[in-house]
Amino acid sequence: FQDRGGQELALRPEGTAPVCRAYLQHGMHTLPQPVRLWYWTPIFRYDRPQAGRYRQHTQFGAEAIGEADAAVDAEIIDLLWRLYEDLGLTGLTLHMNSIGDQQCRPAYLEALRDYYRDKLKLVCNDCEGRYERNPLRLLDCKQERCQPVIAGAPVIVNYLCAECARHFADLRAYLESAGISYVLNPRLVRGLDYYTRTVFEVQPQEEGSQSSIGGGGRYDGLIEQLGGRPTPGIGFGSGIERIVINLKRQEAPLPDAQRPQVYVAYQTPAARMQAFRLASELRRNGVAAIAASGERSLKAQMRHADALGAAYAAIIGERELKEGVVALKHLADGTQEMVALGDVAGRVKRGISR
């Protein structure tokens, strides 16, 4: 689009091509291959926003560039699958397909066109256009009237050349050996045109056009297309917001928010400096600590400590100040003991119970 000054601007629409650009720009072909990279970045779409579809969203992705072996396809899929598993997402389905390469795809597209030729009046307007422009995407149409036609269409995996068929078989064997189950989906083609061979998509149980939470595939021609030598690549991208939607939907447990271990409270203005110094000392020793601030009463400070979810309150009053100790209170059970200033970090790390 053009900005107000008439300059031509683009907002990044996906992550793979930029990573390939970086691979070329920084001469990563000199590194041990394949090069494994990841990204986390805002992504933009010029669509009307709705549930799970935003003008700006965040994508996390990983790419392995410089190796054609199906083992790397399996590694990338394994990585994505394990990530979802670790997050606690359940009920996901991995859809898999192979869409061939330069060698075998033309023959399939020919067969697909042959099949559609006498059915063009049965399908929707968009599909009429796709027939000429991008026949693979005929398989992806969501229109009701096109479904019966799609159901009878030739299946691409039956048209793969020997190399592509071998690659796909290898990938499936790797996935099975890793205990990752998947569904063969001969209609899976994805929205980007650079894919070759492997394509995959992960979908939650919920129906809907916005359902896919992640996917990817192999792009063995892309680097060359961007000006490099022929270099294979495989990767995935996953939408953070859609992951969050599904985590919420499933009420998956989230990690606790960061809480201070120790809240340092003071009883008198004279102890404020000591409190500050102790908190600083604790932080330096790897203990998350916060010193009270302002003119709050001790009671208010204790409330504050509780509201912040601190594990301990270290209280410094006149007596403690004089003796170089703190009253260390374990907030969960209310037990309290005197601890020398220098021993607070150790005592907290050990736990207050002996």
Place this chain on the structure above:
RNA sequence: GUGGGCGUAGCGUAGCGGUUAACGCGCCAGGUUGUGGCCCUGGAGAUCGAGGGUUCAAAUCCCUCCGUCCACCCCA
């Protein structure tokens, strides 16, 4: 691109033509003598999305714009 819903304190909402805009959560302060969680009391905090119009009177009705959400559609 098409259609629809909604915009009121930090958050969630009520009020839908007529006194100083209400409630819950949160926040802050008190509840006597050095200490939290529950409870009680008090307080701060709102150009009622913006602009224009109707009316004696508008958060409440009308118009325009902006934002946001949802569906269709699309999905570099």
